[in-house]
Amino acid sequence: MATDRTSIHGQWSSRWIFILAATGSAVGLGNIWRFPYITAEHGGGAFVLIYLVCIVLVGLPIMMSEIMLGRRGRRSPIHTMEVLAEEEGRNRHWRLVGVMGVFAGFFILTFYSVVAGWTLAYIVRAVSGMFTQAGAQQTQDIFAALVSDPERLLAWHTLFMIMTVFVISRGVKKGLEQAVRYLMPALFLLLLFLVAYSMTTAGFSQAVAYLFKPDFSQVGPSTILVALGQAFFSLSLGMGAIMTYGSYLSGRASIPGTSVSIVVMDTGVALLAGLAIFPIMFTFGLQPEEGGPGLIFKILPIAFGQMAYGRVLAVIFFTLLMFAAWTSALSILEPITAWLVEKTGFTRLKAAIWSGTFAWILGLGSLLSLNLWSGVKLFGMTFFSLMEYLSVNIMLPVGGLFISLFAAWFMARSSSFAELGLSRRAYLAWKVGAMFIAPAGVILILLQEFFGFLG
Numbered sequence: 001m002a003t004d005r006t007s008i009h010g011q012w013s014s015r016w017i018f019i020l021a022a023t024g025s026a027v028g029l030g031n032i033w034r035f036p037y038i039t040a041e042h043g044g045g046a047f048v049l050i051y052l053v054c055i056v057l058v059g060l061p062i063m064m065s066e067i068m069l070g071r072r073g074r075r076s077p078i079h080t081m082e083v084l085a086e087e088e089g090r091n092r093h094w095r096l097v098g099v100m101g102v103f104a105g106f107f108i109l110t111f112y113s114v115v116a117g118w119t120l121a122y123i124v125r126a127v128s129g130m131f132t133q134a135g136a137q138q139t140q141d142i143f144a145a146l147v148s149d150p151e152r153l154l155a156w157h158t159l160f161m162i163m164t165v166f167v168i169s170r171g172v173k174k175g176l177e178q179a180v181r182y183l184m185p186a187l188f189l190l191l192l193f194l195v196a197y198s199m200t201t202a203g204f205s206q207a208v209a210y211l212f213k214p215d216f217s218q219v220g221p222s223t224i225l226v227a228l229g230q231a232f233f234s235l236s237l238g239m240g241a242i243m244t245y246g247s248y249l250s251g252r253a254s255i256p257g258t259s260v261s262i263v264v265m266d267t268g269v270a271l272l273a274g275l276a277i278f279p280i281m282f283t284f285g286l287q288p289e290e291g292g293p294g295l296i297f298k299i300l301p302i303a304f305g306q307m308a309y310g311r312v313l314a315v316i317f318f319t320l321l322m323f324a325a326w327t328s329a330l331s332i333l334e335p336i337t338a339w340l341v342e343k344t345g346f347t348r349l350k351a352a353i354w355s356g357t358f359a360w361i362l363g364l365g366s367l368l369s370l371n372l373w374s375g376v377k378l379f380g381m382t383f384f385s386l387m388e389y390l391s392v393n394i395m396l397p398v399g400g401l402f403i404s405l406f407a408a409w410f411m412a413r414s415s416s417f418a419e420l421g422l423s424r425r426a427y428l429a430w431k432v433g434a435m436f437i438a439p440a441g442v443i444l445i446l447l448q449e450f451f452g453f454l455g
């Protein structure tokens with residue numbers, strides 16, 4: 001039986017709005033900033049293939065599980081896990097899945113807000129026409145000047161965090177629903193346009209081969225873990241963001257169809273970003289692996305600088321990217337804020353300010369690790385890369401693992417069946433995915449990372 005619980009935080013006006021909001025959460029810096037540079041660091045096609053396998057076999061069943069749990073619990077992740085565990089007669093400690101999600105959210109925000117700050121900075125640079133006729137050297141200098149200046153980074157990081165807290169404090173429904181409706185399709189169109197431009201460049205076929213012809217000699221021991229982490233990160237899974245959005249979803253909407261739409265759109269945007277960026281890189285004789293986290297910020301301006309109306313297009317592109325980052329950041333802060341409201345009775349405003357301030361302070365670590373603290377290493381990583389590694393590669397997969405284990409092994413069949421609303425066959429497919437394939441995938445990949453038995 002579906003339950004008649006409702007969320008105290010409100011409900012999406014329709015299933016379609018939920019899809020847009022969840023897509024807004026999924027499509028972000030992960031697709032356009034992170035996917036291309038991670039792909040480049042891991043040798044291209046083989047990485048892309050492993051990533052796609054992770055999306056389908058691990059991401060999709062967990063996406064369905066997360067939405068299902070959220071909609072059934074109708075509270076922020078910690079409380080949802082608590083309520084459901086109790087209802088199913090399970091241990092209360094399942095709430096720790098939600099607790100880890102809160103930590104993962106803070107860790108992600110530390111670097112997310114800093115990189116989102118770069119997009120804000122680049123809107124200004126695009127408006128001022130800095131990229132016109134800029135060559136590879138100049139765009140690299142422009143990027144280096146930005147990240148080596150803590151004061152500038154601080155200003156953008158602060159602005160982005162204020163923007164995020166502002167929307168969250170008003171509740172997701174007001175404003176955000178409207179924004180996502182137009183911005184996501186616009187971003188999609190602009191990416192298509194950039195791909196069309198890239199198709200005219202000399203490097204296009206080389207880029208297609210690079211992205212889609214797997215060369216397994218490039219697969220290193222940690223490639224699979226990185227692909228898995230990227231799948232979780234890009235789909236916003238494993239920390240309760242999608243669970244929280246699911247808790248605002250009407251009881252009638254079909255979870256499987258919804259999940260497939262989100263996954264397809266998210267993956268489409270990542271592949272388009274790759275097809276837009278790599279051709280330009282090859283055309284200008286740049287080596288993908290050299291890009292690092294600054295990749296798109298150094299590469300795309302070269303193309304904008306060359307094309308007709310490039311200045312206008314650059315402004316539009318970085319604005320849309322900023323919006324994509326914004327709608328994702330909202331979904332990272334939302335679970336934490338909703339939890340604070342439920343737990344303490346704070347107003348949304350107060351809860352949003354508290355969680356935003358905490359994330360802002362942690363973000364200073366990431367910000368400074370790009371310049372003043374670049375020599376400070378923990379486990380061989382800067383603060384920025386440590387936060388990224390821990391949250392994306394470890395916490396999200398582990399969170400997702402427990403989410404699927406709970407949904408498939410610890411919930412009564414009658415509960416999950418009622419909530420998912422599937423035909424028997426589709427239910428079976430979900431169950432096999434969430435019970436065996438997704439958990440086994442995550443466990444094997446994590447074991448491989450720590451004990452290295454596969455290679």
Ligand code: PHE
Nearest residue numbers: 026028029030233234236241
């Ligand atoms: N999916 C977002 C992106 O691709 C990032 C994100 C991760 C959002 C985890 C919410 C939760 O940019």
